Structures are given as C-alpha cells and as structure tokens.
Amino acid sequence: MVYRDVAKKLDLGTVVSLGRPQLKNITERFQVYALLLEPSKGLRQALRRQRLKLSRRVGTTLHSRLVLVFVSVLLLGGIFALLHPSLSPFRIPQLSIRNQEALPFPDKPSIVILPFTNMSEDPKQEYFSDGITEDITTGLAKISSLFVIARNSAFTYKGKAVKVQDVSKEMGVQYVLEGSVRRTDEQIRVTAQLIDGLTGSHLWAERFDRPLKEIFAVQDEIVQKIVTTLKLQLTLMEQGFLVRKRTENLEAYDFYLRGVESFFRGWSETKKEATMQARQLFERATELDPTYAEAYAYLGATYWHEWFFRWNFVPQVLDRAVELEQKALTLDEFLPGPHVVLGFIYLWKKQHDQALAEARRALALDPNNAETLTNLNQTTGDLYTIVTSCAASARRSSVGLSVRSLVNQALRGLQSPLLAEPGA
DSSP: OHHHHHHHHSOOOEEEEOOOOOOTTOOSOOOOEEEESSOOOHHHHHHHHHHHHHHHHOOSSHHHHHHHHHHHHHHHHHHHHHHOTTTOSSOOTTOOGGGSOOOOOOSSOEEEEOOOEEOSSOGGGHHHHHHHHHHHHHHHHTOTTSEEOOHHHHGGGTTOOOOHHHHHHHHTOSEEEEEEEEEOSSEEEEEEEEEETTTOOEEEEEEEEEEGGGHHHHHHHHHHHHHHHTTOOOOHHHHHHTTOOOOSOHHHHHHHHHHHHHHHHHHHHTOHHHHHHHHHHHHHHHHHOTTOHHHHHHHHHHHHHHHHTTSSOSHHHHHHHHHHHHHHHHHOTTOSHHHHHHHHHHHHTTOHHHHHHHHHHHHHHOTTOHHHHHHHHHHHOOHHHHHHHHHHHHHHSGGGOOHHHHHHHHHHHHTSGGGOOTTO
16 A cells, blocks of 8 residues: 555656565565666666565465466567567567667677688588688687677578678677688688678788698687787686697598588487488597597587487487597596586486586586586576576577577476475
C-alpha cells in the first residue's frame, strides 16, 4: 500500500520487488522493495538486477529451479535473438544485425582474423589457407591482453567481398587482419595486412616469400608483428606460446590441416562422414609424427563428437577421447584444446569439480576460447554467471551457438551441485 501510494506521487526510478521474505523476529510477511539509485545500464547491470530479484524471491526448491530455468530461457533467447534475428525463433520485425548500431568495443585491443584467400592455382588448396588462418587465430587467442573473435564467426565472411569498416562494426572489434596464401611445390607466399576498422587505414602490411618448411616461422612472425604494432603486454607464459615448437614434419602438418578442415565441416554440418574422414587424417598425421600433440588433441575430439552426436553412444568412445586428450597433454601441457574437451566430458559425467578445473585451466591457456566460457557457465550453477558467460561466449562466437544449445547449457548449469537442496 505504501509503495503504491508513494509511486503515484513520486518518480521512484528503478524499483525491484523482493517479494515477501521471512524477517527476523517478525511473524507476518510484508511486501519488500529495493530502490535502485540509477537505472540499469547495459546487460551486466540488468542481469545483476535479475539476480537480486531471484536471490530474494526464490530458494532452492523445485519451484525455484523452474523459475530460474524459465528466466534463463528468456534471457538467453533474448541474447541470441539480438545477435542473430534471422536464425532465432524469437521474431523481431525488421531487425538485422547489419542495421544495428555498432557493438561496443571491449575494454582492450580487439581483432578479427578474416579467412586468408587461397591464391594458389589449385582450388583444392583451400584447406591450406584456412589452416594458416586457424593457426594465426589460435596464436593470437592465447594472449590475454587481446580480445579475439572466434574462428566460426570470422569464417562467415569466407568468400565474400566485405568492407573492413563493416566487419569492424558487425563484430565489435577495432582491428581486422586479412591476407592471402599462395603455395607452390616447395614455396609459399603469404601476405598479411592489419587494418584499423575505424579509419580503414593500414597499420602494418607485409609479404613473406619463404620455403614451405618455414611456414611456422611465417605464422609466428605475423603474430609477433601484431603484438608489436598493437603494443600488447605479454606474460612470460604467453611469450613462450609465441615460440612454441610444433611438428617438423611438413607432411604430417599437411594431413593435420586437411583434418582440421574436415573436422570443422563435420561439426558445423553434423556430418559423421566428415568427422570420420578427419579422424583418418589425424591418425595419419600422428603416424608420421608420433609426438604431434595438436593432432592427438583433434583426434580425441573426433571421438568426443562421435559420442556427443550419438553416432556411437557407448562409454568406450568417451574413454578413447579421454585417453587421446591426456596423451596430447603429456606431449604439450600448454595446449588448451584437450582441457576444453576433457571439461565437457567430465561435465557430462557429472564430475563437476573436474570439469570446472579443466575449464579454468583452458581459459588460463586461451582466454578467448568461447567453448571454454560455455563450459565454465555450465559448471557454476549460478544464474548470473551462467547467463553472462553464455553472453560472453556468444560475443566471441556468435554464429556458433543456437537457442537450443544456449538453453541446454543453462539447464545443465542449473543442475550443478551448487544448486542442490540443503543437506542433499
């Protein structure tokens, strides 16, 4: 009554209902409101307000879980609808991301690496230029002082004539790296240019004409040039990443790149045949170089996908995935990928502590990994963390997520032990 009377006379601003909580030493329950001095600004504050509402109004009963799930569905659906209205079942008339105002830049230097163009005479060499793009993206993503758009989002521009300023606006990043790759028998030519998306000006450009055996050195030089140009501060561990040894067997690397192309095709199109083809290519790469950690990591991921898509939904498949990911880590403990896969596997096994540990380790090794952010939210059980980490994942990897997957992630997160009944 008091609230309604006052609200008619004064502009109270943002008021949050806290329901009728049990007050100490007072039997009767009264309606309680919280007055926020300022309206919520942006997604983060809005979610904090939702968190305040839910934390006071509901407990950990079955009813409260249903409320949390319902709110999660609405919030996650809203996030996806805003990012991808054409793919979302939530219909927003005449809404298109290309017509939206530019996404705000992160609070640190930000970049998207566009797919390098295949300039070779053989169009079948497309996998090679895609692989170069993937490797450069992976190298940059490990730098915590840089915000990097995920591969799947960047590859939506593959084969399209786009303006750098438009890409910058749509992805919400200031810098754009683009380039091309030409491969002959034993030679490569790689061009790369770093562009300021705000002005369209070239900050750095270079052409590398090298023997094919120096392909890793070229990738490392490109990453180092970007670090220097953007004046990024690297930790000692990150400095080690930039000089990390990979395979010295170029034939193994070629099979590996072919496998990566098939792997992502199998994942994005849910094709078992492509995934099995990728597995054979990764197996060949490990035969040629038994110490090739990245090949073992991807090989293990093919078994995870086989189980995840229920093509062969038996425990032995999951066990094989774990075995291969652990072997990859034995060969290179600084690979983030195996920790991502192991985190998801432990999550599905309801081993939440192990899943959380793997997710945190993966995020420490690769701060820009969207899948790790997804996994991290599933293990916390806290509505605010679930939704904000899903949003952060969508921010980096917007096109790789669907409404269904986001909602399923929230549901699994809400089943975490952190939401268990008291005394359970």
